[in-house]
Structure formats: structure tokens, C-alpha cells
Amino acid sequence: MSPRLPTPKAHRIKRQSIPDSLAESLRERILNGEFREGDPLVQETIAAEYDVSRMPVREALRQLEASGLVKLTTHKGAVVTSLPSEQISELFDLRATLECDLLARALPNITADDLATSRAVLAQLEDAYHREDVGSWGRLNWEFHRSLYLPADRVQTLAVVQGINLQTDRYIRLQLLLTGAVADAEVEHRELLRLCEARDAEHAVPYLKRHILSAGRNLLAAIKDRHAANAA
Amino acid sequence: MSPRLPTPKAHRIKRQSIPDSLAESLRERILNGEFREGDPLVQETIAAEYDVSRMPVREALRQLEASGLVKLTTHKGAVVTSLPSEQISELFDLRATLECDLLARALPNITADDLATSRAVLAQLEDAYHREDVGSWGRLNWEFHRSLYLPADRVQTLAVVQGINLQTDRYIRLQLLLTGAVADAEVEHRELLRLCEARDAEHAVPYLKRHILSAGRNLLAAIKDRHAANAA
DNA sequence: CACTTTGTGATTGGATCCAATCTACAGTTA
DNA sequence: TAACTGTAGATTGGATCCAATCACAAAGTG
Numbered sequence: 240m241s242p243r244l245p246t247p248k249a250h251r252i253k254r255q256s257i258p259d260s261l262a263e264s265l266r267e268r269i270l271n272g273e274f275r276e277g278d279p280l281v282q283e284t285i286a287a288e289y290d291v292s293r294m295p296v297r298e299a300l301r302q303l304e305a306s307g308l309v310k311l312t313t314h315k316g317a318v319v320t321s322l323p324s325e326q327i328s329e330l331f332d333l334r335a336t337l338e339c340d341l342l343a344r345a346l347p348n349i350t351a352d353d354l355a356t357s358r359a360v361l362a363q364l365e366d367a368y369h370r371e372d373v374g375s376w377g378r379l380n381w382e383f384h385r386s387l388y389l390p391a392d393r394v395q396t397l398a399v400v401q402g403i404n405l406q407t408d409r410y411i412r413l414q415l416l417l418t419g420a421v422a423d424a425e426v427e428h429r430e431l432l433r434l435c436e437a438r439d440a441e442h443a444v445p446y447l448k449r450h451i452l453s454a455g456r457n458l459l460a461a462i463k464d465r466h467a468a469n470a471a
Numbered sequence: 472m473s474p475r476l477p478t479p480k481a482h483r484i485k486r487q488s489i490p491d492s493l494a495e496s497l498r499e500r501i502l503n504g505e506f507r508e509g510d511p512l513v514q515e516t517i518a519a520e521y522d523v524s525r526m527p528v529r530e531a532l533r534q535l536e537a538s539g540l541v542k543l544t545t546h547k548g549a550v551v552t553s554l555p556s557e558q559i560s561e562l563f564d565l566r567a568t569l570e571c572d573l574l575a576r577a578l579p580n581i582t583a584d585d586l587a588t589s590r591a592v593l594a595q596l597e598d599a600y601h602r603e604d605v606g607s608w609g610r611l612n613w614e615f616h617r618s619l620y621l622p623a624d625r626v627q628t629l630a631v632v633q634g635i636n637l638q639t640d641r642y643i644r645l646q647l648l649l650t651g652a653v654a655d656a657e658v659e660h661r662e663l664l665r666l667c668e669a670r671d672a673e674h675a676v677p678y679l680k681r682h683i684l685s686a687g688r689n690l691l692a693a694i695k696d697r698h699a700a701n702a703a
Numbered sequence: 704c705a706c707t708t709t710g711t712g713a714t715t716g717g718a719t720c721c722a723a724t725c726t727a728c729a730g731t732t733a
Numbered sequence: 734t735a736a737c738t739g740t741a742g743a744t745t746g747g748a749t750c751c752a753a754t755c756a757c758a759a760a761g762t763g
Contacts, residue, residue: 255545256545256716257716257717258533258716281743281744281745282744282745283743283744283745291717291718292717292718292719293718293719293745294526294716294717294718294719295716295717297530297745297746298529298530298533301490301530301533301534301537302533302537305533305534305537305538306537313487313488313724313745313746314723314724314725314744314745314746315724315725315726315744315745316744316745325624326626326627329625329626329627329628330627333627333628333631336568336569336572337568340568392557393561394558394561395558395561395562395565395635396561396565399565399631399634399635402631403627403631488746489746489747490746513713513714513715514714514715515713515714515715523747523748524747524748524749525715525748525749526746526747526748526749527746527747529715529716545715545716545754546714546715546716546753546754546755547714547715547754547755547756548714548715
């Protein structure tokens with residue numbers, strides 16, 4: 240009679256190592272712009288902030304280095320990386336290439352369930368837009384794109400694209416704040432979803448390409464403007 | 472008159488942290504097949520082997536995890552990852568896409584110096600083939616491909632492709648050993664270099680694509696055969 | 704006999720300590 | 734004054750220690 244169920248494990252508790260949690264938190268703070276490009280990340284300071292020893296911090300910094308957000312130099316510590324504009328533009332080119340490939344492969348496999356998920360995520364994203372919940376933009380934006388690519392069943396490609404999106408996220412957030420591009424993004428995402436619901440690969444894939452590349456162009460223009468403004 | 476030169480720094484000394492050296496060595500050992508898929512990597516054992524404490528080992532393992540060669544699980548340690556064949560095939564598709572793009576961008580910029588470097592690397596690679604220096608195959612193979620893509624001036628793409636090559640390397644080595652594909656690779660690399668020297672993008676890019684995809688197909692066939700053999 | 708429980712050895716995770724290295728500034732000398 | 738030198742403080746790198754967790758086997762229980 241003892242209810243020895245097969246362990247539903249629905250309520251997965253934190254089961255995450257300290258370095259992982261730290262890396263996640265620090266990544267979020269970098270993406271949110273709390274740490275700017277070139278800022279040094281001092282182990283001792285961070286350790287004190289989170290009330291842990293320096294060791295998990297070191298491992299977290301290694302993880303961030305692997306994802307390209309910080310650069311470690313021996314005996315000099317970690318600094319937030321900065322990308323020259325050519326490399327930012329390159330990242331958007333890469334996204335365009337890979338994400339279009341993913342979408343083209345996903346569309347034939349996409350189910351009604353998949354589309355429902357995408358719609359739900361998009362709703363969350365739009366909500367975040369309207370509530371100006373900047374911290375969630377990057378995550379939800381990727382979540383939406385990702386949901387469209389999932390049916391392609393391409394785990395490796397998805398992993399690569401996720402890594403690239405991580406890099407572009409912090410700049411996108413910047414751009415959405417600087418320029419009023421939020422409205423554009425909202426319209427484009429809706430249209431993209433509509434085309435996917437219609438299974439219209441002929442139009443959806445080129446539309447995605449334009450969506451990504453124009454976001455890249457706008458971002459670069461915004462960065463240029465800001466540089467010019469800073470110089471003055 | 473004091474010769475205060477701008478610091479030539481030609482004689483860069485080892486300046487590499489222990490974790491980095493460890494990661495490099497372990498990566499080599501995994502790629503060479505000394506550690507097979509699924510093998511556990513015990514921190515204490517490795518630390519003893521290299522006569523260092525467990526700490527740099529931990530950081531090295533984190534690096535390997537980031538490059539996808541091992542999987543870390545909390546309190547259970549590190550095991551060498553294994554890829555299902557669909558994902559291996561996906562990696563070759565990715566390589567074909569990205570490397571062809573790189574080559575197409577590189578060809579217009581390629582200089583005589585670049586070609587000389589490629590030729591030199593290819594000579595080393597062929598030497599390694601003939602001396603059956605299996606340990607150098609993967610590195611030199613990538614070195615050769617990389618030398619052709621360098622003029623494209625696409626650091627981010629190159630970094631992504633390098634990561635993917637790291638994953639495929641260990642399987643390629645396997646394939647070259649199992650099948651007699653060394654001769655094929657040699658011929659194909661020479662032809663590829665010849666087409667690049669002729670700046671013949673029209674033919675070089677599709678040739679590269681075939682080169683990569685056929686390598687992938689051969690590898691998958693070899694793996695399948697070995698599975699069949701193991702079952703018997 | 705099957706199943707749970709408990710306990711032990713092995714292994715990883717985290718904290719603290721010491722050594723190595725870098726940075727900055729002060730003092731010295733030409 | 735300008736450049737070099739050396740020393741002190743800060744910061745990272747590595748080693749050792751202790752705690753937490755896991756795997757597996759042996760013993761207990763229905």
C-alpha cells in the first residue's frame with residue numbers, strides 16, 4: 240500500500256552545481272549590460288558577492304570563457320570581451336545561414352503542437368516587450384526562434400546557433416533600447432510565425448533571412464551612431 | 472643609440488597555464504583513441520599521472536566539456552562523450568556548409584604567400600601519412616584546411632568550424648585507419664590545392680563540398696561495418 | 704526469496720592556505 | 734627631469750584539507 244511510485248521526479252530541485260549557477264548569473268549580468276565590454280571580473284569580489292569561495296567562481300569564469308563572453312589571461316584575470324563591428328556583422332551572417340537552413344529543414348516536420356508552443360513563447364515575448372522586461376528579451380527571443388527550429392532535429396547545429404545567439408544577445412538588447420526597433424521585431428516575429436503556420440517555406444525562409452540580416456544592419460548602424468555620439 | 476627596439480618578442484616562452492597544457496594533452500589523447508567513448512576520466516588518476524593536484528585537472532576537464540569532448544556530471548565525474556551516427560552526419564553537413572562558404576570568400580583574397588603556406592602544410596600532412604604518424608593527421612588535416620580559409624578573414628566562422636573539426640577529428644582518424652581512405656584523401660587534397668592555385672572558385676568550392684561529404688559518408692559506412700562486426 | 708536498508712569505500716565539490724606573478728608607486732641615479 | 738629599480742599590495746594559480754554525494758555490497762525484514 241505504500242505509494243512507492245516510480246519516482247515522478249516532477250519537482251526537480253536545484254540539482255545544479257555552484258559553478259553552473261554562478262556562470263548562469265554572471266552571463267545574465269553581462270548580457271544585461273551590468274558588466275560592460277572591457278570590465279574586469281575580479282574573483283575575490285564576485286566570490287564575496289555570492290558568498291562562496293573563489294574556486295567555484297574560477298570554474299564559472301572558465302565556462303564563460305568557453306562561450307566567448309570573457310577572456311582569461313593568466314595572472315591578470317578575466318575581462319568582458321568586446322567584438323569589433325566586422326565580427327558582429329559576421330555573427331549575423333552566420334546566424335542567417337544556419338538558421339535559414341534549420342528553418343527549411345524544420346518546416347516539413349512541424350506539427351500543430353510545435354506551432355502551439357511557438358505561439359505561446361511569442362506571447363510571452365510580446366508581453367516582455369510591453370512590460371519593458373529587458374532582462375527577458377534575449378532569452379525569450381532565442382526561445383522563440385529555437386522553438387521554430389526544434390522540429391529540424393539537428394542538435395549539433397542548434398547548439399552552434401545557440402552559442403552564436405548568446406554572443407549577439409547583448410548587442411541586440413542594446414539595439415532595442417537605443418533604437419525603437421521593438422515594434423519592428425514584434426511585427427516581423429508575427430509574420431514569421433504566420434508563414435510557418437501556413438507551412439510556406441518558399442516565403443518563410445527568405446523572410447527569416449531578411450529578419451536576421453536587417454537586425455544586424457540596424458544594430459551596426461546604432462553602434463556607429465553611439466560611437467559618433469561618444470566622440471562628440 | 473640605445474637599441475630600444477619595439478620588443479620583437481620572437482622567442483615566446485611556454486607562458487601557458489597548467490590547465491591549458493592538461494586540456495591540450497587530454498584532448499590529444501581522446502582524439503588519438505587512447506580514451507574511448509564512454510571511458511570515465513578520474514580526476515585523481517589523471518592528477519597522479521601528470522604529477523599535479525586535482526585542481527588544474529578539474530579546470531582542464533571543464534575546458535574539454537566546453538569543446539564537447541567530455542560530459543561532466545556532478546558527483547559522478549567526466550566521461551568521454553559519444554555521438555550517435557545522425558549527429559556525426561550532421562557535423563559533416565555543417566562542415567560542408569560553413570567551409571564552402573569560407574573557401575568561396577577566401578579565394579578572391581588569396582595571395583601567393585598563402586598558397587605557399589598551404590603547400591608547405593600539405594607536404595607535412597603527406598609526410599605524416601607516409602610515416603603513419605597517426606597522431607598528427609588530425610591536426611595537420613585541419614591545419615591544411617584552415618590555411619585555405621584564412622584569407623576569408625572570418626574569425627568567428629573559423630572558430631566555429633574549428634570546434635566542429637575537433638569533434639570530427641577523432642572519427643576521421645578512425646576511418647583512415649579502418650578503411651584505406653588515406654590515398655583518396657591525399658589525391659583530393661592535392662586536387663583541391665591545385666584548384667585554389669588556379670583561383671578556380673567555380674570548381675574548387677563544389678570539389679570541397681564533395682570532399683567533405685564523401686569523407687562523412689565513408690566514415691559512417693565504416694562505423695556501421697564495425698558495429699556489424701562487433702555484433703558478430 | 705525479493706526488497707529495502709544501511710554502511711563503507713571511492714570520488715567529486717568546495718574552502719582555505721600558500722606561492723607565483725602582476726601593477727603601481729616611490730626612491731634613486733644619470 | 735626622465736628613466737630605471739625595487740619594494741609593497743593586490744590578484745591569480747595551485748595544493749591540501751574537509752564535506753557531500755554516489756555506487757555497491759552486505760545485512761536485515763517482510
